[in-house]
Amino acid sequence: MVTAIKMDTIGGRPVDPAAPLLAVEDLAVEFRIDAGVVRAVNGLSYTVERGRTVAILGESGSGKSVGAQAVMGIIDSPPGFVTGGSVRFRGVELLDLPEQERRRVRGNRIAMVFQDALTALNPVFPVGWQIAEMFRVHRGLGRAEAGERAVELMERVRIPLARERAGSYPHEFSGGMRQRVMIAMALSLDPDILIADEPTTALDVTVQAQIMSLLAALQQETGMGLVLITHDLGVVAEVADEVVVMYAGREVEKGPSLGVYHRPAHPYTIGLMDSLPRRDQHTERLTAIAGSPPDLLDIPSGCAFRPRCPHARNICARIEPPLFEPEDGRVAACHFWEEVQRGRA
């Protein structure tokens, strides 16, 4: 069942049927705190089309979650502020919509799933109630009917004994089941886009696989766009059509996942891939990227990755690398991307 594209308006603005589902351009988010200004996101762009999965890859502090929250419009402000860029949902600019309209999109057209379902779900309400809430608030359904739909959704995400368990509380479920509840909640109103912020990080490996395949199946069913935020390369390789690699708030590499995997053009991407333990490796030590992620209050001048980069030269300290294009549809923010790519070939 592929949901038909809804022809409608958002906040009074007409939807553009030809536009991609989500188009983020040059997004910039900063946090103003006592110690200074933290540029959490500093130039992030990507687009999501129907049925496609975009993975946003990065370490903690890379800005990947903040970027997603900016799209949803749920950044605590103060101290956070979206200071630039645009977020277009089906051609409609979201960033300057009044909050009332923004709220109608949230959960309804663009939904989000969070990392740790135990803390992300409200511990004092039964899961059925929390899922049904979407119908009661957004669609005005009555309690009984909303409850029915909630059970349907729980079945759809393959929670066994859904009807009996709708009255249970989050802490009574296992990690994987809880995550399914969150997914059910997110999917309840048939959103066009699902943003999943590290949906499997808190789970066991086997359960991870189950959840990822569930997401893939659901995407097939509905044709929704999926934005997958993760630090796990394995997950990206399996599921993503396109990958955006983030470092210190900027995108440093972007492109179709296969291309990025086989011919990475940025030292950070290579570092990430090399640090993944492999079965055919017979070394005693794990390879790690030297150094540690930068303090976002004090990002190094020029290229933020410079202090940790084996290819770094003088120019890297002085000039922030622009987004070069190694191929069609790919970008890499490295002055020496050719060298990097060649070194890898």
Add this chain to the structure above:
Amino acid sequence: MSDLEHIAERRLGGDPGSDLAELEPAAGREGSLYADAWRQLRRRPIFVISGLLILLLITMALFPSLFTRVDPRSCDLADSLLRPSREHWFGTDVQGCDYYARTIYGARVSISIGILVTVSSTLIAVVFGSIAGFYGGATDTIIARITDIWFAIPTILGGIVILRSIFSERGLLQVSLVLIVLGWPTMLRLVRSSVMSAKEMDYVDAARALGVGDFRIIRRHILPNAIAPVIVYATITVGVIISAEAALSFLGVGLQLPAISWGLMISVAQNRILTAPHLLLFPGLFLSVTVFSFILMGDALRDALDPRLR
């Protein structure tokens, strides 16, 4: 490289040189928490204000002669119940004693009892609370039950009963003893729960795996991290105890004349509120400000030491 270092590297994912510092006993970590807290505190106005007030009060308690040269016990009945004037800044009381001098000297009792009782309660609470929290099991059950028993006895009423029934003479020591006995349960519960959460931390497991003995674990790993809420609560407790002593003296079961206590002064004043309000006003004011400064200080410490609020 040893196994431990491998684990460290994996866990902290990065520079092999820096990670081992994280596994060091809490000493390093606690050092920075307190250093940070001190830096933060110095800049906050409520800390500075309450700190100065407390210093002032302690000075008043230790060296009352700095504030007044009048002897609070040299009273002239002819001067009974005078209003505040240039000669007697706070007026005089029923016996004709200088009220300002009496008020100043009253600080001694309050501060001494406050600090004595708090320090003792805290010591008892830390010792037994850590044992209860750390070892759990039967020891914990026994200590917890005993604490519950004392908790069940209402504070003021219990104080009244003990002070009247057991002691024929009620001086500083007796009143302090009673307050200690009624005060340690709350403190102990706090220490116990603090220790129980600190015990769950990974670095305790790590220390155990390295074969560190129990006592050292408690002393170097658990206490430094569990002690922050205790410090905050102890500070506030000083204020609470001062208030409690005043209440007991006010009811007539605390200190007896000729001791000089603000509570006692207020008790005497209550029949004359309308005719001689200054009798109530000045000790009441001093009492309130004293309790206020300790509670304020406790608040300031809590804001500084609570890592979550940073």
Add this chain to the structure above:
Amino acid sequence: MGRYLVRRLLQFIPVFFGATLLIFVMVWAIPGDPIAALAGDRVLPEQVLQEIRDQYHLDDPLLVQYGKYMGDVFRGDFGEDFRGRPVTDLMKQRLPITIRLALMAFAFELVIGVLAGILAGVRKGGFMDNLVLISTLVVIAIPIFVLGFLAQLVLGVRLGWFPVSGIQQGLRSYVLPAMVLGSVSLAYIARLTRTSLVENLRADYVRTATAKGLPRRRVVGIHTLRNSMIPVVTFLAIDLGALMGGAIITETIFNIPGIGRAVFEGVQRQEGTVVVGIVTFLVLVYLIANLLVDVLYAVLDPRIRYE
């Protein structure tokens, strides 16, 4: 849930007996002849003294005394005072007054405390927040008897709004003492509500609720409040029991003939039975309140039902 309750009940029993034994010992185990101390300055004929000794089993070892006393208590007999009046009569007379006072104080602190806490917490750092923080601090700092006198002076005498003494004017007489009695608890409740709310507003589930597109009003009013109220409600429940035992100062200042005063008078007059009887009763009330709080807590927080 059943197991949880059973465990709590099992804890209750030793604590109850321990506390009452403690009180008993403190009152009766004074060195020297307790009867002489009890009689105080009165001179009683030897026969009366012996009767009293029999009645209070004073010739028996202490634990036996305690046992017999407890046996009597469970049959509803709390003993008699020197004039032969059953302590239960005294309690029947005084208790309703204290209960009225405590309930009023409770209502006062509940409504205003929670409201103030919510207003402070939703706009942390705002004017209301600072106002509440400072005023609660001041109220906590000023000792309750000073507060009592101030209230009497200002609201009672100068402004003449409320009576300052006794209970002749019906419910109106309770207003001032109830406000004073509840004032410190009010301060604690306001702060507790505020802190709890602030903490919960930072919780992950708030982010989820916002991401679900729920209006802010609902996120705060339903999702956060339900979680924030847990510690507040449990505090309130215990406080009700504590209010009854702690009203002594208020009752003294405002001349209210309640239970607290009865204990005080009992101590003054060295009427050990009155003291032991009433305090035992108050301990029981407190422990039952605690038990109920534990049940309440399990009802409010589904996470601990299966511990």
